[in-house]
Amino acid sequence: MNKENEKLLREYDVKKLLIKLSIPAIAGMAINALYNLVDALFVAKSAGELAIGGLAFAFPIQMIVFAIGLMIGIGAASVFSRAFGRRDYKKMEDAVNTALRIDIVLATIFTFLAFIFIDDLLVFFGATSENIGFAYDYLSIILIGLVPQSLSMVLNNLTRAESRSKVAMYSLIISAGANIILDPIFIFGFGLGVKGAAIATVIAQFIGLGFIVYKSLDKNSNLKIKLDKWFHIDIQTIREIVVVGFPTFLRNSLGAFLAIVIYKLINKYAVNEPGIYIAIYGVINRVINFVFLPSFGIVQGMVPIVGFNFGARNIKRMKDTILYATKIILIYFVFGFIFIQFLAPTIFTLFSQENDPLFIEYGTYAFRIVSYGFLLVGFQVIVSAVFQALGYPIRAMIITLSRQVLFFIPLVYLLTYVLNDMKGIWFAFAAADILSGIVSLVLLVVEMRAINNMSFTPTM
Template sequence: MAKTSSKDLGTQPIGQLLIKQAVPASIGILVMSLNILVDTIFVGQWIGATAIAAINVVLPVSFFIAALGMAIGVGGSSIISRALGAENKPKALKTFGNQITLTFLFTISFAVFGLYFVDTLIPAFGGKGNIFDPAKIYYEIILYGVPVLGFVMMGNNVIRAEGNPKFAMYAMLIPSIGNLLFDYIFINVLDMGMEGAAWATTGSYIVSFLFILWYFLSKNSELKINLSHFKLNKTIVSEIGSLGFVTLARQAVVSVTFLLVNNALFNFGGETSVTAYAIVGRMMMFALFPVFGITQGFIPIAGYNYGAQQFDRVKEVIFTAIKYATLLGAIVFIGLMVFPEVITKWFTTDMDVVKVTPNNMRWAFAAVPIVALQLIGAAYFQAVGKALPALLLTLTRQAIFFIPLMYILPLFFGELGIWMSFPISDVLSTLVTAFFLRREVKLKLNKSVA
């Protein structure tokens, strides 16, 4: 695949460009999701079902801290894409330098905080009973690698903003493949148990960090920064913060949702229900990879053309992305509705878990075909630098609709009410997003084209 320069984002045909951007992103997400999927299978088969629940307990904490890097990466990348579109390279360079500084400041601080309060945080996130000890082992080792993971998440988004989806894909493939290799060595060969699973994940991200560092030091990157770019600039930091906060808020809500659902399900069905949710959560990461890939490919195209004031191209990429992602979401929906039992047995042979998971999976994915519009609509506002609507639309799906529903519906339907909350919140958030996106196209993009 040929290298795509930033200028190509404003000149190549939208359909061709979206495929060129989305395919590497989708492949990267697919392999990363397969990594998470297979990693969970390895842990379940080689360590036990309780280990799956233990990892699921730790995910909210590690996701939130790692999300700092992603938030800084997405927020800064929106600025970089628009700056490159407007031919303002000095601003792009300064933004990248500030991203690096912010990433290491925040991730190191939060890793220290997370390690200090380890015994408080793990039970709060559902790590109770037999789950506590393996969760603590996994948690502590994962947090050692959080600063490296933060840089990987940040750097990957910047690579994509430059118009180099192939290298962004490599940055996602390396830790995924590495983790599976390390899993086999540390868990199966060396019999290190939960410690092996944790070191496999941490070690794989160190390898990815080294690759991304090489990329930015090599001729492949347009962003050649010097020491002056690392000094924080108030205006740039504020813009990174406002846009990045959208991503951080989304990841924070994911973490809070894991916490609340883990605890609610534990109260209804104990460790079996928590394990079922862990399996469904892994499938959410895996099954939606093509939709997430199109969303990631969409963002730099929309941002660059918005910065270049080519609003007709912005409209075209919005509608093309929604069309492609909806079609792929429908295919995923069919597969999950037909084969949930087979999928569940990939993870565990525990018959209690196998019995309850398939029906729960069907409920959780019932509205998948329409989720594409919600994801791309929220991503549009972030790509073009409109932080407030991006934040509100990002929060609708889980914070505004899902969390209240998961407390209300169980009053009438018991544990089933928690699973019913997934599709209902998806439908409601998609309707809200469609309203705001339609208004944006009508008032801003159509008016600007005219």
Template sequence: MFGVKERGVLIVSERNNKMELLGSAPIARALMALGVPIMIGMLINAFYNLVDVYFVGGLGEGPMGAISVVFPLGQVVVGLGLMFGNGAASYLSRLLGRGDRDGANKVASTALYSSIFFGAVLIIVFTIYLEPILSLLGATDTIMPFALMYARIYVISCIFNVFNVTMNNIVASEGAAKTAMGALLLGAVLNIALAPFFIYTLHMGITGAAIATAISQFATTLVYLTHILRRRSAFSFDIKDFTPSKRIFTEILKIGVPTLTFQILTSLSIALINREASGYGDAAIAGMGAVTRVIAMGTLVVFGFLKGFQAIAGFSYGAKNFTRLRQAIKTSIQWSTIFCVAVGLILLVFSSQIIAQFANGNTEMAAIGQKALVANGLSFCLFGFYTVYSSLFLALGEGTAGFILGACRQGICFIPVILLLPHLWGLNGILYSQPIADVISIIVTIFMALHLHKELATAEIQAFDNR
């Protein structure tokens, strides 16, 4: 009995520490404690995506192109996890800020079980219509056989990733950053170890890459299941708390749908790049695919760090602590911008060396990839500022504004550019389409940020008058 009580006290103490980080700890310490572990986890997660590209690159252009073609398909499936996870995380942070634990339990349980159900349905549909979907995503006749071998395993295994992404967002909302980092770290280390073993030692080729990824995703799922079953979470996840009410779904989806839309647009942008690049051969598809994965390393680090910011922003807004909210915004902009500028400079200076790791001696692929990486490195310097505000709108429950801003970079601004520019500028139009869309998105962000700060100032005055 003593052991049970001691464990109970430990769990309560952990939960109180999480609430202290969200509500009262110095901003710098809170951002470091909540953002850095998730950032490290997502960085390693992004790195193991690069591992697939690196090892598969040794198999030739066809398998390399297949990885690029299948990638957006997996992103759409994972988008469901983001829709329920990120939508719930925003609401959960605000509920915790108000002290509503019962409501938070219902939201967390509803989000988790809903994501699993809808993820399974989508995976079944994709599996049935796999070949025509891959064709739409830009698979050429030479790439298609490899894409089918990889996708048949990878897409089914995405059910684990749907669960993982949902849980990653939920545990971030409660301040359990170390759990999120540990889960992602385990999956990454496994994939880094298993990919070369299955691909080359067992001579399984691209099928081995898919199996390694599936095993790694399952391992991450086990970490989150342990977190739930050992009652380490601030939420119960009991099936009796599954409450698919109109109010809960409205709160989840008003933030979740913009997030899903962003994910779909990300997949669409990659598919459009692949389709436009297919006219220039498999080397162009493979080169742009490598650039996409390298840039994803940087973007996922920023997203990971800002998970901590989102939790603090939502909690502070729910508690009407506007001073803390402003401090969090300012510090997050400063830190994320410093990081993005540093990464951008690295991509500029070492572009040829970076792309050479994936080209396997293919000079055409290397030339295309290097040129695109330089352009994307320049525009990446602006990514931190953009992402702080796209995350902030969602954290505050501003679904419409979050949707508009989140859809800018790879949707509203990108799609017209990628559809028009290649016809005017040829291959260069493909290489520079994302950087041009990035610059336009920053201009939109500045205007929306100014309007948001005026709204926050008004809300602060109203909160002070109601005291």
């Protein structure tokens, strides 16, 4: 067992440790989000704005498999971190190998079903004659890479849990870098357009998985992957992983459901040109992911520290980590808000093939409204991660549901009905983020008071 990683989590200054673990995660997440932007940018330049809408219809399927990988990865990382803190090496091994096996099974089943029902799914999502061809060309290929993408996410979370955040960062950088290099080759060089973007993405996902598997098997890893006995799965560990990770699955799979709701509302209220408005949402969605993912990098750096020190009963280190991460997240989202307010016109100009005024002007208007939610949504990000790190799945689920179900779904139908316009969609995004941020802030204050009252003696 690598004692250096354990010493870092147990003794290193928490502020420096948070930065040490977060920066690689932030860099990896930012680059990962960047390649999604570049992917859409190349597609827009080669096939036009409507092609971005076609890519958007693949989003719900991608998000569900993404949600499976995150659920298992974050759940296993939480189990692994707490076991690491109390030096339960058998549990650490069970968490790693059980996570990998159930991820392969679940991601493969879902991908296979998506292949069978791909046409029906695209019609259900709201694809129309103007963009369904783009959607089919992209999704039919991208499905091939969903299993390696999901496995990479599981191993990335586990690698961070053992404090090897640079390995996780390099995996994301290698995958994203390969995608950025391959995109123009397949899209423009081979003239494959949307299909070329999908092929480049799939190849890059296999490259990223190969790297993280190789590093997870080396002598410096605490993951102890067992390549034999593939049918040996610890049922109790499955339960712990799913219970802790389910709020993450719920949040991301709900994101897929909400995307479908939005597509259908756009088709209802933009009768004349729904394709261009779906493309606008596609750009907003990808840029939001670019803004949000670095914040997830911060909490991914925080989670192993909080989980380890909760397991070790070192409450002061755990509390200091939570407070410091919260300050960083809040400041970060203020800058994100400013970024969108000033640069939204530039963003939509970049994604427009022929400087379409409707695409640029309406896209700018919609994105500026959405970005107001950034001012408080940071509390939702941090509190959900804290509860997962502590192994409190019900509380994490409440935070998740507050933003996407309790607030967004009622608001989006109410506001579009009252305004009789798509503007209700953008106002609903901002309002849901603000309200969920307020709820999260209240729960954070309550939790910090409860933590202050804890009087555990640290285990050494």
